[in-house]
Amino acid sequence: MLNSMDGINPAQIDMICELGNIGAGNAATALSGLLGEKIEMSLPKVEIVPLADIPSMSGSPDTPVVGGVVDMSGDLTGQIMMILGMKEACNMAGVVCGRGGAAGGASADSLTELGMSALGEVMNILAGSYLSAISSLTGLVIIPSIPYVCADMVGSVLSIVAIECGEAGDSALFFRTSFSNVMDSIACDFFLLPDRVSYKKLMDRLGAASL
Amino acid sequence: MSTVVVGIADLQVVKAPDIVTTIGLGSCVGVAIYDPSARIGGLVHILLPRHDAGVVSNPAKYADTGVPELIRRMLARGARRNSMVAKIAGGANMFSALGSQSDIFMIGQRNVEMCVTALKSEGIKLTRRDTGGTYGRTVELNAENGQLKIKTIGHGEMYL
Numbered sequence: 001m002l003n004s005m006d007g008i009n010p011a012q013i014d015m016i017c018e019l020g021n022i023g024a025g026n027a028a029t030a031l032s033g034l035l036g037e038k039i040e041m042s043l044p045k046v047e048i049v050p051l052a053d054i055p056s057m058s059g060s061p062d063t064p065v066v067g068g069v070v071d072m073s074g075d076l077t078g079q080i081m082m083i084l085g086m087k088e089a090c091n092m093a094g095v096v097c098g099r100g101g102a103a104g105g106a107s108a109d110s111l112t113e114l115g116m117s118a119l120g121e122v123m124n125i126l127a128g129s130y131l132s133a134i135s136s137l138t139g140l141v142i143i144p145s146i147p148y149v150c151a152d153m154v155g156s157v158l159s160i161v162a163i164e165c166g167e168a169g170d171s172a173l174f175f176r177t178s179f180s181n182v183m184d185s186i187a188c189d190f191f192l193l194p195d196r197v198s199y200k201k202l203m204d205r206l207g208a209a210s211l
Numbered sequence: 212m213s214t215v216v217v218g219i220a221d222l223q224v225v226k227a228p229d230i231v232t233t234i235g236l237g238s239c240v241g242v243a244i245y246d247p248s249a250r251i252g253g254l255v256h257i258l259l260p261r262h263d264a265g266v267v268s269n270p271a272k273y274a275d276t277g278v279p280e281l282i283r284r285m286l287a288r289g290a291r292r293n294s295m296v297a298k299i300a301g302g303a304n305m306f307s308a309l310g311s312q313s314d315i316f317m318i319g320q321r322n323v324e325m326c327v328t329a330l331k332s333e334g335i336k337l338t339r340r341d342t343g344g345t346y347g348r349t350v351e352l353n354a355e356n357g358q359l360k361i362k363t364i365g366h367g368e369m370y371l
Contacts, residue, residue, distance in 0.1 A: 051258070051272075052218045061235040062349055064364050069306055148306035152364055155219075155235020156305055156347025159258075162219050163238055163318050166258045166272055 008173070008199070013046045015206050016199065020044040020175035020192060022137060023130040027190065028179055030129035034122065035095050035186065042178040050171045054162040057174075058083040058189050061155025065089070066111065068123030068149045069160060072131065075140035075201060078194040079164060080127045083154060084119070084187070086111070092186045093118045116149050123147040126179075126190060138205040161193055168196045214351075217241075220272040222255035224284050225354045232351040236301035238319035240326050240342070241350045242278055243298045244335060245357035246290035252354035253290075255281045257301075259318070260325035274325035282333055297335045298359045298371045299326050300350050302342040319343065339371035 024044045032039040055061040066089035068082040084092060093115035111119075124147040131142045150157060165172035172193060180187035194202060215223045217233040225231045227250035233241050240257045255277045262273040270276035286292060302323035323342045330337050341348070341361055351360040359371040 051220055055219055055235055067305075150305050150345065152237070152305065153235040153347040153349065156237030156303070159219065159235065159237035159239050159347075160305060160318075163258055166220065170268055 008048075012203055016175070016202055017044060017046045019134060019137065019202065019206065020046060020177065023133045023175070023192065024177040024190065026133035027126045027130040027177075030125050031122070031179055034125055035092070035181065037095075037181045037186070040180050040182065044175060044177040047174045047176055048171055049174060051162050051166055054158050054165075054172060055155035057158060057191075058154050059085075061153060061158075063154045064151065065154040065157060066116070066119055066149060066151045067154070067157030068119060068147050070123060070127040070147050071145035072142055072194075072198075073145070074143040076131075076134070076142045076194060076198045078192070078198050079161060080123075080130065080144070081158070081161060081191045081193065082123050082126060083157065083189045083191075086151070088185065088187050089119060089151070090115065092122060092188070095186065096122060111151055116151065120147040120149045123149060130190075130192065138202065140201065140205060161191070164193070164195065173199055217254050217256050219256050220258045220269055222253065222271040222277060222281050222284065224251060224253040224281070224288050224290075225352075226251050226288065227354040230351050230353050232349065234349045236348045236350060237303055237305045238301070238322060240274065240299055240301040240319075240322045241348070242274075242281065242326050242330070243300075243350065243352040243359050244281055244285060244295050245298075245352065245354070246285065246294050247296070247357055248294045249288075249290045250354055251285055251288055251290040252352045252357065253281045253285045254350070254352050257322055257326060260321045274322060274329050278326065278329035278335075279333060282335065292334070295335050296338045296357070297330050298339045298352075299323065299330075299337065300341045300348050300359065300361050300371070302326075303344050303346055303348070305345065305347065341369065341371055 175192035270280040302319035
């Protein structure tokens with residue numbers, strides 16, 4: 001797999017992993033402020049995933065989820081994705097809307113338009129805080145799009161990532177973190193997916209290109 | 212009877228009474244080709260419309276290479292080209308609800324168009340299709356009868 005990512009080596013992965021750590025830390029703080037709860041974050045990882053494994057990155061590909069995506073443009077291009085299980089999505093929408101479970105029940109049909117919109121806003125805030133940390137650290141200009149959300153099978157949602165990476169190769173490089181509250185009633189997987197040109201830029205900026 | 216799963220950018224060929232399935236087609240397109248006389252069915256999970264330059268490491272990834280490759284593999288299993296018929300599903304725009312304009316979000320439609328073109332240039336008749344929309348699909352081709360079952364979340368189930 002490493003060969004197909006143009007020889008990216010473990011030292012470089014460590015370096016860009018640190019970048020993911022700082023971005024994710026910032027996003028976790030923002031999420032905590034938004035939800036008014038303590039948020040725990042997994043150790044951010046950099047993963048190189050073969051195309052074929054992308055649909056099952058967040059569980060069985062037919063699992064119903066809410067997915068959010070923000071497109072990045074500017075010096076850094078690619079996508080940011082957030083994946084939440086339906087139950088967690090409903091819980092999160094409920095907290096953001098301040099009405100307990102009123103924004104949705106526990107199935108794909110019962111998350112209301114308001115609930116979806118609230119999750120789009122969560123996505124917006126997470127992506128914005130993550131990217132602003134990376135931007136100030138590297139001096140790269142990153143322009144996030146508005147957030148897009150949908151509720152469907154996780155395989156279908158993640159296929160947008162597979163398509164994006166499939167243009168350039170047979171694998172994808174992800175920064176991956178999970179966020180959850182203490183009760184674990186709100187949890188999401190969060191992915192930063194810089195495209196091929198962008199991770200080279202990131203390594204240059206970090207002085208990791210020659211490692 | 213066994214069920215063979217086709218991954219993303221993958222293709223498989225089965226004989227009756229087996230079933231070939233692919234889970235969670237979003238903007239990707241599932242092209243199902245069936246030969247009713249030999250009762251051989253094939254399914255390819257297409258990711259992108261066309262291959263631009265360089266060596267194709269995986270023909271199943273692109274519509275313009277995946278469709279001919281599927282036909283070739285079916286012929287190798289004993290199917291006959293002139294009795295083959297095709298059905299396609301997928302090509303959704305998963306994130307359209309908020310009016311996304313980015314090129315990547317429009318890929319579903321381009322995938323569908325290229326699959327239709329590829330089938331046409333191979334001379335395979337496209338009999339049924341369920342494409343577009345804003346939702347994902349799981350498809351199952353039954354090599355017993357050539358039926359293509361389509362399952363969705365919140366948009367029902369149907370047979371092509």
